[in-house]
Amino acid sequence: MGWFNRQAPIDENAERERLSQLSEKELLIELVLQLEKINRKCDDIGRKIVVYSN
Numbered sequence: 001m002g003w004f005n006r007q008a009p010i011d012e013n014a015e016r017e018r019l020s021q022l023s024e025k026e027l028l029i030e031l032v033l034q035l036e037k038i039n040r041k042c043d044d045i046g047r048k049i050v051v052y053s054n
Contacts, residue, residue, distance in 0.1 A: 019027065
């Protein structure tokens with residue numbers, strides 16, 4: 001389990017079932033929120049790389 005998965009492990013089948021119950025619009029919202037979370041993590045990594053490289 002790496003830095004990206006610090007939260008409790010997700011039961012993939014339960015998550016798949018939850019997502020299958022959502023409307024298309026709700027799925028798109030979930031997708032955007034996850035992409036924003038990934039973007040923030042990438043920004044954090046980029047800042048750490050700059051700090052450690054200096």
